[in-house]
Amino acid sequence: MKKLAILGATGSIGSSTLAVYAENIETMSLTLLSAWRNVDKMVDLCREHHVSYAFMSCPDANAKLQQLLEQDATQVLVDQTEFEACIASVEVDAVMAAIVGAAGLAPTLAAVNAGKQVFLANKEALVMSGALFMDAAQRSGAQVLPVDSEHNAIFQCLPPECQASIGHCDLKKSGISQLILTGSGGPFLTTPISEFKHLTPAQAVKHPNWSMGPKISVDSATMMNKGLEYIEAKRLFNTEKSDIQVLIHPQSVIHSMVQYIDGSVLAQMGLPDMRTPIAHVMQFPQRIQSGVAPLDFTQISQLTFAAPDFDRYPCLKLAIDACYAGQGATTLLNAANEVAVEAFLQQKIRFDQIASIAAEVLSKCGDQHATSIEQVMFLDGLARHTALTLVATNVRQA
Ligand SMILES: NC(=O)C1=CN([C@@H]2O[C@H](COP(=O)(O)OP(=O)(O)OC[C@H]3O[C@@H](n4cnc5c(N)ncnc54)[C@H](OP(=O)(O)O)[C@@H]3O)[C@@H](O)[C@H]2O)C=CC1
Numbered sequence: 001m002k003k004l005a006i007l008g009a010t011g012s013i014g015s016s017t018l019a020v021y022a023e024n025i026e027t028m029s030l031t032l033l034s035a036w037r038n039v040d041k042m043v044d045l046c047r048e049h050h051v052s053y054a055f056m057s058c059p060d061a062n063a064k065l066q067q068l069l070e071q072d073a074t075q076v077l078v079d080q081t082e083f084e085a086c087i088a089s090v091e092v093d094a095v096m097a098a099i100v101g102a103a104g105l106a107p108t109l110a111a112v113n114a115g116k117q118v119f120l121a122n123k124e125a126l127v128m129s130g131a132l133f134m135d136a137a138q139r140s141g142a143q144v145l146p147v148d149s150e151h152n153a154i155f156q157c158l159p160p161e162c163q164a165s166i167g168h169c170d171l172k173k174s175g176i177s178q179l180i181l182t183g184s185g186g187p188f189l190t191t192p193i194s195e196f197k198h199l200t201p202a203q204a205v206k207h208p209n210w211s212m213g214p215k216i217s218v219d220s221a222t223m224m225n226k227g228l229e230y231i232e233a234k235r236l237f238n239t240e241k242s243d244i245q246v247l248i249h250p251q252s253v254i255h256s257m258v259q260y261i262d263g264s265v266l267a268q269m270g271l272p273d274m275r276t277p278i279a280h281v282m283q284f285p286q287r288i289q290s291g292v293a294p295l296d297f298t299q300i301s302q303l304t305f306a307a308p309d310f311d312r313y314p315c316l317k318l319a320i321d322a323c324y325a326g327q328g329a330t331t332l333l334n335a336a337n338e339v340a341v342e343a344f345l346q347q348k349i350r351f352d353q354i355a356s357i358a359a360e361v362l363s364k365c366g367d368q369h370a371t372s373i374e375q376v377m378f379l380d381g382l383a384r385h386t387a388l389t390l391v392a393t394n395v396r397q398a
Pocket residue numbers: 007008009010011012013014034035036037038039057058097098099100101103104121122123124147148149210211212213214215216274
């Protein structure tokens with residue numbers, strides 16, 4: 001029995017993970033769940049799944065959870081230290097890292113440092129800490145398996161020697177010429193750019209194909225999501241600049257591809273449903289049930305492809321540039337984007353200001369280095385402070 005922890009259990013990936021767990025209950029046990037503020041849902045999940053340990057990152061929510069679960073078998077962990085100790089303990093074999101944003105870094109790193117199996121959905125953690133994260137995994141022997149649909153697709157199309165050396169693989173040695181990262185283009189693929197000033201959060205979170213949490217949905221609309229995924233791919237698959245191509249594929253049927261030097265292109269396809277990549281990692285290399293229907297090719301009228309337009313998606317360009325500027329830049333970019341997206345969702349700034357705020361944070365903070373987690377956290381704070389100041393200025397100008 002694999003002992004599973006789900007970090008971000010109340011979210012979209014959390015729900016899909018629980019659905020796959022329910023399909024395969026005889027092979028896994030659920031020992032630890034975490035969330036932030038959604039106490040009612042956590043109580044329900046703990047009772048439904050007889051979870052051993054639970055933790056809310058928000059102190060008020062944690063106190064309430066403790067009170068509500070007093071009569072239950074679930075033990076509520078009291079603080080972040082106890083939570084991370086539980087992740088690192090023998091109570092947990094595998095961790096689904098599905099907290100959104102930088103808040104997921106510390107508990108995910110606790111799992112990595114303890115040599116656990118890590119199912120990585122939380123791309124922001126990897127974007128902000130990069131080589132530090134992958135090197136820590138190599139040191140501890142933690143197996144990092146990509147859950148993000150594109151990276152999971154690429155992983156599935158890689159030869160075994162690359163799968164076994166994730167983070168440090170030699171693509172050229174395995175005859176790989178390019179990784180092709182597909183992206184839908186989001187809900188504003190054909191919206192006139194002149195209308196971007198007026199786009200609302202409700203429009204931005206309406207992804208054409210995937211059902212996801214609000215932050216990643218906005219990232220898909222700006223294509224910052226693909227930019228973060230570009231950086232994520234560099235870290236997971238040890239790529240150089242010429243190794244990755246971003247391709248718009250509006251139908252989200254092909255989840256990404258690997259091109260080989262002999263002209264072969266391997267693609268992973270399926271319905272846009274995260275239960276598939278989650279099921280793929282949960283008992284890897286064994287295949288298990290996900291509950292997802294098979295792809296019906298007779299219902300797919302067309303598969304189309306196009307190059308991304310950086311005028312439409314300035315965030316994508318910012319992220320690709322940051323990727324080659326270095327770790328400091330990707331840490332700053334991630335934090336600035338998190339602040340800007342949250343401000344947009346709260347209607348404090350316009351949709352088009354997400355990109356301009358991210359760009360301004362990068363230029364104001366200048367060239368920065370991040371060679372330790374402490375420096376990463378310092379830069380994360382610096383970028384958040386700078387971005388919040390810009391949000392306040394933009395609010396006044398709105
Ligand atoms: N959804 C998807 O299809 C995909 C998601 N991902 C990645 O997976 C991650 C999760 O995405 P998604 O499930 O959509 O997001 P959701 O917004 O649906 O869920 C986020 C989860 O994180 C918890 N959380 C939020 N803030 C904090 C915090 N400060 N401390 C601790 N926990 C926190 C939330 O708890 P609470 O509910 O209590 O607020 C919730 O459980 C993201 O990094 C995203 O990029 C990657 C690929 C696909």
